[in-house]
Amino acid sequence: xxxxxxxxPARRAWQRFKRNRLGYWxxxxxxxxxxxxxxxxVLSNDRPLVVRYQGQxxxxxxxxxxxxxxxxxxxxxxxxxxxxxxxxLSKGGNWAVYAPNPYGPKTLNYFAKSPNPSAxxxxxWLGTDDRGRDLLAQLIYGFRVSVLFAxxxxxxxxxxxxxxxxxxxxxxxxxxxxxxxxxxxxxxxPELYLLIIFSAVLAPSIGLLLVLLSLFGWMGLxxxxxxxxxxxxxxxxxxxxxxxxxxxxxxxxxxxLPNSLTPVVTFLPFRMSAAILALTSLDFLGLGVPPGxxxxxxxxxxxxxxxxxxxxxLSTFAVLVITLLLLTFMGDALRDAMDPxxxxx
Amino acid sequence: xxxLLDVRDLRVGFxxxxxxxxxGFTIQAxxxxxxxxxSGSGKTVSALSLLRLVQNAQVQGSALLEGRxxxxxxxxELRAVRGDEVAVIFQEPMTALxxxxxxxxxxxxxxxxxxxxxxxxxxxxxVALLASTGIPEPERRAGAxxxxxxxxxxxxxxxxxxxxxxxxxxxxxxxxxxxDVSLRGQILDLLSDLQREHGMAVLLITHDLxxxxxxxxxxxxxxxxxxxxxxxxxxxxxxxQHPYTRRLLASRPRRDVVEPTVAADQPPALQARQLCVTYPxxxxxxxxxxxxxxFEAVQQVDFDLAAGRTLGVxxxSGSGKSTLALxxxxxxxxxxxxxxxQSDWASAAAAxxxxxxxxxxxxxxxxPFSSLSPRMTVEQIVGEGLQVHQPGLxxxxxxxxxxxxxxxxxxxxxxxxxxxxxQRYPHECxxxxxxxxxxARALIVDPQVLVLDEPTSALDVTVQQQVLGLxxxxxxxxxxxxLLITHDxxxxxxxxHEVLVMKEGRVVExxxxxxxxxxxQHPYTRxxxxxxx
Numbered sequence: 051x052x053x054x055x056x057x058x059p060a061r062r063a064w065q066r067f068k069r070n071r072l073g074y075w076x077x078x079x080x081x082x083x084x085x086x087x088x089x090x091x092v093l094s095n096d097r098p099l100v101v102r103y104q105g106q107x108x109x110x111x112x113x114x115x116x117x118x119x120x121x122x123x124x125x126x127x128x129x130x131x132x133x134x135x136x137x138x139l140s141k142g143g144n145w146a147v148y149a150p151n152p153y154g155p156k157t158l159n160y161f162a163k164s165p166n167p168s169a170x171x172x173x174x175w176l177g178t179d180d181r182g183r184d185l186l187a188q189l190i191y192g193f194r195v196s197v198l199f200a201x202x203x204x205x206x207x208x209x210x211x212x213x214x215x216x217x218x219x220x221x222x223x224x225x226x227x228x229x230x231x232x233x234x235x236x237x238x239x240p241e242l243y244l245l246i247i248f249s250a251v252l253a254p255s256i257g258l259l260l261v262l263l264s265l266f267g268w269m270g271l272x273x274x275x276x277x278x279x280x281x282x283x284x285x286x287x288x289x290x291x292x293x294x295x296x297x298x299x300x301x302x303x304x305x306x307l308p309n310s311l312t313p314v315v316t317f318l319p320f321r322m323s324a325a326i327l328a329l330t331s332l333d334f335l336g337l338g339v340p341p342g343x344x345x346x347x348x349x350x351x352x353x354x355x356x357x358x359x360x361x362x363x364l365s366t367f368a369v370l371v372i373t374l375l376l377l378t379f380m381g382d383a384l385r386d387a388m389d390p391x392x393x394x395x
Numbered sequence: 396x397x398x399l400l401d402v403r404d405l406r407v408g409f410x411x412x413x414x415x416x417x418x419g420f421t422i423q424a425x426x427x428x429x430x431x432x433x434s435g436s437g438k439t440v441s442a443l444s445l446l447r448l449v450q451n452a453q454v455q456g457s458a459l460l461e462g463r464x465x466x467x468x469x470x471x472e473l474r475a476v477r478g479d480e481v482a483v484i485f486q487e488p489m490t491a492l493x494x495x496x497x498x499x500x501x502x503x504x505x506x507x508x509x510x511x512x513x514x515x516x517x518x519x520x521x522v523a524l525l526a527s528t529g530i531p532e533p534e535r536r537a538g539a540x541x542x543x544x545x546x547x548x549x550x551x552x553x554x555x556x557x558x559x560x561x562x563x564x565x566x567x568x569x570x571x572x573x574x575d576v577s578l579r580g581q582i583l584d585l586l587s588d589l590q591r592e593h594g595m596a597v598l599l600i601t602h603d604l605x606x607x608x609x610x611x612x613x614x615x616x617x618x619x620x621x622x623x624x625x626x627x628x629x630x631x632x633x634x635x636q637h638p639y640t641r642r643l644l645a646s647r648p649r650r651d652v653v654e655p656t657v658a659a660d661q662p663p664a665l666q667a668r669q670l671c672v673t674y675p676x677x678x679x680x681x682x683x684x685x686x687x688x689x690f691e692a693v694q695q696v697d698f699d700l701a702a703g704r705t706l707g708v709x710x711x712s713g714s715g716k717s718t719l720a721l722x723x724x725x726x727x728x729x730x731x732x733x734x735x736x737q738s739d740w741a742s743a744a745a746a747x748x749x750x751x752x753x754x755x756x757x758x759x760x761x762x763p764f765s766s767l768s769p770r771m772t773v774e775q776i777v778g779e780g781l782q783v784h785q786p787g788l789x790x791x792x793x794x795x796x797x798x799x800x801x802x803x804x805x806x807x808x809x810x811x812x813x814x815x816x817x818q819r820y821p822h823e824c825x826x827x828x829x830x831x832x833x834x835a836r837a838l839i840v841d842p843q844v845l846v847l848d849e850p851t852s853a854l855d856v857t858v859q860q861q862v863l864g865l866x867x868x869x870x871x872x873x874x875x876x877x878l879l880i881t882h883d884x885x886x887x888x889x890x891x892h893e894v895l896v897m898k899e900g901r902v903v904e905x906x907x908x909x910x911x912x913x914x915x916q917h918p919y920t921r922x923x924x925x926x927x928x
Contacts, residue, residue: 059769293756296783
């Protein structure tokens with residue numbers, strides 16, 4: 051049986067995708083980067099992962115400990131970058147496991163040897179920004195914020211686009227007409243003005259940004275899904291299903307939808323990269339995430355303000371280019387894999 | 396006498412796999428050669444690769460056109476041959492003509508390019524050419540865009556364009572397949588006349604043996620890339636040598652139907668009285684903003700279909716026969732009465748109880764490629780009806796029923812292991828297998844009436860014969876009533892008990908099938924029957 055195993059169209063598309071080396075490796079690389087960034091706390095943190103101090107084990111990653119715990123003078127949270135604390139933690143039988151990059155995204159290194167912004171040194175591998183925060187840590191956390199935001203925005207936009215497109219395309223007629231006019235009106239609203247107005251009125255937050263961008267992000271996809279539904283609903287297999295007595299819902303779910311997802315899947319990587327770019331540019335303009343959130347756009351704007359600190363703009367630029375390139379390669383491969391005109395050879 | 400075209404050892408391959416194996420044929424000047432074969436036999440590829448019109452094909456061998464080997468010519472030299480010495484007309488004139496230019500402009504382009512005419516000369520010649528192809532009002536038609544012409548007129552315009560350069564050889568690739576039956580004869584006669592007038596040779600590529608018999612001097616039969624037989628048409632048709640040619644010639648649908656014994660008081664399985672179906676159409680001008688016009692696709696049709704019998708509905712495109720099929724399935728709003736057994740579609744719909752009726756009327760569509768959802772397995776496709784009509788049936792029993800249905804349509808024999816078939820997807824099946832799947836999907840809910848909408852017209856002739864045989868057998872065993880919609884008089888003759896002839900939404904003639912076909916009363920029926928022989 052193994053030799054003649056039947057492949058569903060989706061499986062065949064996946065195999066075609068895998069044959070595109072560039073796209074496949076881009077997918078693997080991107081997935082690895084995302085997983086690593088999800089583990090950012092372990093990779094880049096100003097707290098040690100585990101501390102053994104005077105026979106006791108501490109988990110600073112999940113618990114806050116006052117400095118007095120480790121022989122300090124203050125009741126405040128321990129600053130593990132303090133040379134005194136470091137010394138305490140390495141004395142005698144004490145030890146501590148630090149993250150490879152011992153800075154968090156907001157950590158200000160009060161003990162840095164060079165002025166801010168500092169060029170790459172042994173302490174700060176990619177240097178610091180103009181407030182003394184470690185650049186590598188900011189890039190890792192900023193990448194994570196961007197990707198998670200893009201995933202959420204893509205997911206919401208895709209679901210909204212499919213639902214609205216499906217309703218328009220499947221029912222057609224007046225429903226379609228009304229929805230189309232609504233989209234035309236809605237689409238002509240000035241998105242950027244709304245963002246500026248809302249960010250002035252309401253407190254900026256990622257959630258608000260997600261809602262505002264989602265409000266306008268579904269329309270492009272909705273048109274594609276609508277067109278696919280219009281085409282598929284008059285195929286003979288849909289007519290046969292009607293003649294069989296299936297309900298509208300069953301026909302949509304089992305027959306039309308699975309055959310209408312090609313543009314949706316094809317556009318996923320491109321939508322992701324568009325979302326990352328949107329967040330970055332809004333942050334750059336200062337309309338995006340609240341201050342203090344690690345963000346690639348905010349780093350770019352720092353790079354612009356500190357032209358001589360080349361390491362800021364160069365490394366941020368590199369992260370953005372690599373991310374967007376990987377997504378584009380994936381998108382290209384996916385588009386080829388889903389192309390119905392391409393035959394298996 | 397040296398032949399006009401002498402093809403020797405022609406091999407055509409794609410990606411190293413040969414699809415045409417060392418074939419050879421000759422065409423004398425002024426001769427009509429037909430290249431026949433079923434889909435996938437390589438007949439189109441063979442002919443078009445002579446002009447290198449097939450992409451990504453590796454062509455070997457030789458093709459001497461008046462002593463010059465076409466296959467050795469440079470792309471530049473070949474361009475001078477194409478359209479000049481050898482012209483091509485394609486199957487689908489709508490896609491072969493550029494929709495952005497008028498027909499006259501496209502023909503004039505050929506004249507100016509190939510015959511060096513001035514614009515004014517070309518304009519006159521265009522009208523003369525169009526007139527010679529029998530298009531009415533050629534001056535006006537020259538200014539028409541392709542979409543403004545009917546299918547037959549478009550094909551005539553294509554022919555005029557092909558003739559514009561006065562070719563020595565015309566390659567006609569299925570020139571009448573996209574046309575209605577009654578037009579096919581006319582186009583073929585036109586080609587014959589023009590061929591005689593210009594003394595050009597014609598290479599006709601077709602799957603239709605009727606056309607060959609009517610048109611060609613000689614015939615070459617292709618099967619899976621091999622040329623299995625060639626000779627004079629009369630000779631080959633009278634005494635075919637190769638088994639494949641014999642099979643092809645014997646593939647005319649055979650009549651094998653019985654008169655069912657039905658109790659007299661049993662109501663018809665499907666009955667229509669004064670059935671009308673209308674579509675809204677946009678009205679021109681400002682009026683169309685406020686209300687829609689009405690197009691009557693089916694007008695006042697009556698019929699009775701008894702169990703175990705076949706009612707054939709024959710007509711050309713636009714006759715309303717497919718609309719009638721959809722109405723019979725309860726998929727279109729209609730006026731008049733349409734009863735399935737004792738109950739009526741309209742009142743069932745009003746009461747929200749159409750599901751029980753749907754189980755009794757099922758359908759098989761024409762196109763086996765669009766009638767099966769490409770993302771479902773055979774088991775899901777065939778089993779879907781059971782999920783709807785017997786939702787309580789446990790999975791193993793449903794699978795059992797699916798296997799039974801597949802056996803009934805001859806896709807499985809009892810000793811086969813069914814798993815491989817059940818997990819298959821439609822793209823892994825041939826056209827004939829797909830059509831059998833569509834029949835199995837309809838049969839599994841145990842219907843009383845099957846609406847067959849051109850069930851075999853997308854299939855090759857030998858496969859068509861098998862599918863029709865299957866349908867006849869199923870009718871005998873299960874007493875199914877068939878509403879058979881087709882444009883093919885041969886299929887009607889083989890399958891039907893009674894026949895309705897439809898034209899422009901109306902029934903123009905009706906009666907027992909042999910009586911209507913052998914002694915047609917209405918001129919339209921006569922035209923249809925004549926075109927089919």
